[in-house]
Amino acid sequence: MGKTGYLVLENGKIFRGERFGAEGEMTAEVVFTTGMTGYLETLTDRSYWGQMVVQTFPLIGNYGVIPADFESDAIGPSAYIVKHWCQAPSNFRSEGSLDTFFKERGVIGLSGVDTRTLTKIIREAGVMNGVITDDPAAVDFEALKAYRVTGAVKASSTKERYVVSPAGEVKKKIALLDFGLKKNIYRELVKRGAEVTVCPCSTTAQEIAAMGVDGIMLSNGPGDPAENVEIIANLREICKLGIPLFGICLGHQLLALAHGFQTEKLKYGHRGANQPVKNLETGRVYISSQNHGYAVVSGSIDGKTAKELFVNVNDGTCEGIRYLDCPAFSVQFHPEACGGPLDTQELFDQFFAMMKEGE
Missing domain, CATH: 3.50.30.20 (Carbamoyl-phosphate synthase small subunit, N-terminal domain)
Known part of the structure; x- marks a missing residue:
């Protein structure tokens, strides 16, 4: 005992x-x-x-x-x-x-x-x-x-840049902003031939532009997204670079806030590996892994600059956004899915396709 x-x-x-x-x-x-x-x-x-x-x-x-x-x-x-x-x-x-x-x-x-x-x-x-x-x-x-x-993102983010490289040919170079990332995000990118530079959460648009990357990844992370005022302001500038961008979880929320949309705290959040989400473009339902206590308010999404991409089948909350004013999309769930189902890993392939279109 x-x-x-x-x-x-x-x-x-x-x-x-x-x-x-x-x-x-x-x-x-x-x-x-x-x-x-x-x-x-x-x-x-x-x-x-x-x-x-x-x-x-x-x-x-x-x-x-x-x-x-x-x-x-x-x-x-x-x-x-x-x-x-x-x-x-x-x-x-x-x-x-x-x-x-x-x-x-x-x-x-x-x-x-x-x-x-x-x-x-x-x-x-x-x-x-x-x-x-x-x-x-x-x-x-x-x-x-x-x-x-409070102060969760700064406490969780890396303090120094580091690079994760593929075993073979480097097909793309990606900057991954670390808000408290899960390693499997960069594992999925590296698996597809990307050289990933993991960057502190405070990395500026100018610094990213100087890196000459093909894509930008926004990671998951902890805390209330709306408290990250400096990061949100910086993301507005990052979007102006025109570099293909993919956000996951907190990265999804911060990107929405950078566009002037709103977030809210859920009653008890979504945490687990069995959350159903529906793709509004195709009508297909996927089972996803999730871990979040906040969500983007669907009614705050400006149809001129973005459209809702995924919704939660259980409660109708926003699970993804496709942006119309820049080459970007984001999801609330975890397509890297460790642990959890692999249903939505194809989103990484869509991100790579977006980078190829921008060549």
């Missing part, structure tokens, strides 16, 4: 569990994800910066810790909440257990929690703050309710 720990929500609900991983107290925004697999990708996804993740699938950790599957070198979530964590993982690629990994990385884990009830509360009441603590009676509820995720 592990040491007893508690999750206390800002609405006063208390969940008892057993600690694993690192010691300490942690306050963060509580969100849930429905993925049955891909917990390593979730743990290393920096889009979860400032949040503690609840896994709805009851058994986590059964295939251990596999560094080759990590989506970044950092841990994304502030803490991790599960029903059961596997103490004896079985996988030929495994290099350890979650408990040891969490202790090494300073991640607080809480197991034995009634994750079904916890998820239902978040679905019905909306995302809220929580604190993992040893003493529920000592929780400062005013401070808990006041917690906000």
Whole structure:
């Protein structure tokens, strides 16, 4: 039996569990994800910066810790909440257990929690703050309710440029703006023959123009997109370069804000590998992997400069935009899909086709 720990929500609900991983107290925004697999990708996804993740699938950790599957070198979530964590993982690629990994990385884990009830509360009441603590009676509820995720993109982005090259011929050169990227985005680009220069989130339009790239990629990332005022202003200038551009998740939201559209916070967001999205140009429905708490407001899209490209079949929210004033498109979901379905990987091919048209 592990040491007893508690999750206390800002609405006063208390969940008892057993600690694993690192010691300490942690306050963060509580969100849930429905993925049955891909917990390593979730743990290393920096889009979860400032949040503690609840896994709805009851058994986590059964295939251990596999560094080759990590989506970044950092841990994304502030803490991790599960029903059961596997103490004896079985996988030929495994290099350890979650408990040891969490202790090494300073991640607080809480197991034995009634994750079904916890998820239902978040679905019905909306995302809220929580604190993992040893003493529920000592929780400062005013401070808990006041917690906000801020400065997330600058904290998550690379500080220096670096280049990822294909094994063979370089067919295209792409600048990838890092807002908290998942490695599989540049893996998909490199796989298609691109030399990818990963750039800090503050990289200017002038700096990108000087790089002589064929395309620009905007990555996923954490936090409220609207707080990134400087990045949004810079994206307006980047669009004027006329270089083919593809945005994913936060990159999709920032590109919309740069065009004067609006974003809103969803009640509990979309996090998991089974979100249906419909392509409005073809009528085809795809199953997608998603991780976001904000969405572009469909009604704010100016039909003179853009048109909605994808919508979420479940709730009708905007899932993609094609721009008419510049060679650009963006999607809210993850076509690189680690972990998740591969239905929409063809969007990378469409991006390469767009770059070829611009030759």
